[in-house]
Amino acid sequence: MRTRERVQAAQETCGRAPAALSVVAPCFNEQESLPEFYRRTTAACQAVAGADYEIILVDDGSRDRTLQVIQALSQGDARVIGVQLMRNHGHQLAATAGLSISRGQRVMLIDADLQDPPELLTSMVDLMDRGADVVYGKRSVRGGETWFKRAAAAIFYRLLSRIANVPIPEDTGDFRLMRRRVVNLLLAMPERERFIRGMVSWIGGKQVPLLYERDQRYAGKSKYPLAKMLRLAADAITSFSIVPLRFAVWLGLLVACAATLLMAYTIWRWLSGDVVVGWSSTMTAIALFAGVQLLVLGIMGEYLGRLVQEGKGRPLFLIDSIHIDGTSRAVPLDFSRMPRQVQESMLHQLTAAEPAEPTSPRNGSDPLTRASLDPP
Ligand code: UDP
Numbered sequence: 340m341r342t343r344e345r346v347q348a349a350q351e352t353c354g355r356a357p358a359a360l361s362v363v364a365p366c367f368n369e370q371e372s373l374p375e376f377y378r379r380t381t382a383a384c385q386a387v388a389g390a391d392y393e394i395i396l397v398d399d400g401s402r403d404r405t406l407q408v409i410q411a412l413s414q415g416d417a418r419v420i421g422v423q424l425m426r427n428h429g430h431q432l433a434a435t436a437g438l439s440i441s442r443g444q445r446v447m448l449i450d451a452d453l454q455d456p457p458e459l460l461t462s463m464v465d466l467m468d469r470g471a472d473v474v475y476g477k478r479s480v481r482g483g484e485t486w487f488k489r490a491a492a493a494i495f496y497r498l499l500s501r502i503a504n505v506p507i508p509e510d511t512g513d514f515r516l517m518r519r520r521v522v523n524l525l526l527a528m529p530e531r532e533r534f535i536r537g538m539v540s541w542i543g544g545k546q547v548p549l550l551y552e553r554d555q556r557y558a559g560k561s562k563y564p565l566a567k568m569l570r571l572a573a574d575a576i577t578s579f580s581i582v583p584l585r586f587a588v589w590l591g592l593l594v595a596c597a598a599t600l601l602m603a604y605t606i607w608r609w610l611s612g613d614v615v616v617g618w619s620s621t622m623t624a625i626a627l628f629a630g631v632q633l634l635v636l637g638i639m640g641e642y643l644g645r646l647v648q649e650g651k652g653r654p655l656f657l658i659d660s661i662h663i664d665g666t667s668r669a670v671p672l673d674f675s676r677m678p679r680q681v682q683e684s685m686l687h688q689l690t691a692a693e694p695a696e697p698t699s700p701r702n703g704s705d706p707l708t709r710a711s712l713d714p715p
């Protein structure tokens with residue numbers, strides 16, 4: 340395709356009418372999976388939306404050649420939009436950045452490692468045609484995951500569904516198809532400690548599961564080590580439940596009762612003249628109370644820390660540039676804080692305009708000088 344034809348195709352698919360379907364995939368060091376992901380996802384999109392779709396690949400500060408692969412894909416196909424974040428923001432924020440760029444009437448959020456089969460799009464669209472606002476993938480089998488990850492996930496999902504203040508479906512990740520109005524509501528929620536599957540549950544509407552077998556990763560290793568998994572779990576619990584704070588009250592009451600009994604016992608021993616109190620029992624009591632106090636302080640700290648993070652009000656993510664059709668376009672650094680309508684009109688201008696500058700490698704020019712901080 341010649342450049343002008345490509346630009347025209349890009350304008351037709353991205354710049355003018357919003358696409359019928361957007362696929363959003365956050366990518367962190369996924370250079371091996373991406374070509375196959377693109378091939379299978381393109382086939383799945385064409386099967387349900389003809390040519391009226393866009394595939395948004397978000398490079399979440401990868402350290403391998405993911406960005407270059409995304410640029411090459413966007414150069415060869417005007418329906419691929421590459422989003423380059425300034426640094427690694429983590430899966431949930433990378434997904435949010437991709438959703439903010441998407442303009443499809445229906446949006447599928449999917450991992451780039453092919454653990455979630457893109458071919459399920461057909462069944463998801465089918466369920467949505469029958470009235471669902473959200474169709475979420477519910478895992479019946481989790482391929483290629485260690486027994487530890489499966490056990491941890493099983494415990495976590497069951498605990499969360501017991502204490503969360505909205506029903507969050509078990510064994511469900513972020514793989515889902517959402518209507519535009521759901522995506523817009525999700526984007527309008529300002530919190531930075533995002534647990535997308537819970538936030539979508541909170542929105543409500545008609546949410547329908549689609550049972551599927553989760554495959555193994557196509558290539559590479561999981562980007563969710565234990566520390567990140569625990570963090571996501573803590574985000575999920577603190578975002579959707581204050582039960583742990585109440586738990587502190589019950590624990591405090593329990594320990595106060597135990598302390599009263601211990602005091603009564605001590606007085607009784609004193610009255611009976613036997614005042615030599617053992618060192619072990621003293622130490623045990625001190626350790627128990629100190630431990631409980633630290634635990635309660637820790638739980639409060641988890642919530643307080645998140646309050647501090649939210650209070651700073653920083654942008655959720657920073658987009659370095661958007662890659663469309665072999666060209667790189669800068670967006671304002673406070674894009675994530677703009678109202679949705681402003682974002683949409685900006686994307687419209689970006690995709691409809693003549694290419695601003697050729698694709699440059701990461702840090703090829705200073706994004707701070709390229710991007711204006713003023714809304715249009
Ligand atoms: N991911 C990301 N940023 C990160 C970690 C992961 O964008 O900091 C992407 C990753 O490339 C993949 C998806 O999020 O497309 C899910 O990550 P992963 O497959 O490692 O998680 P798992 O399936 O093992 O829970």
Ligand code: MG
Binds near residue numbers: 450452454556561
């Ligand atoms: Mg995965």
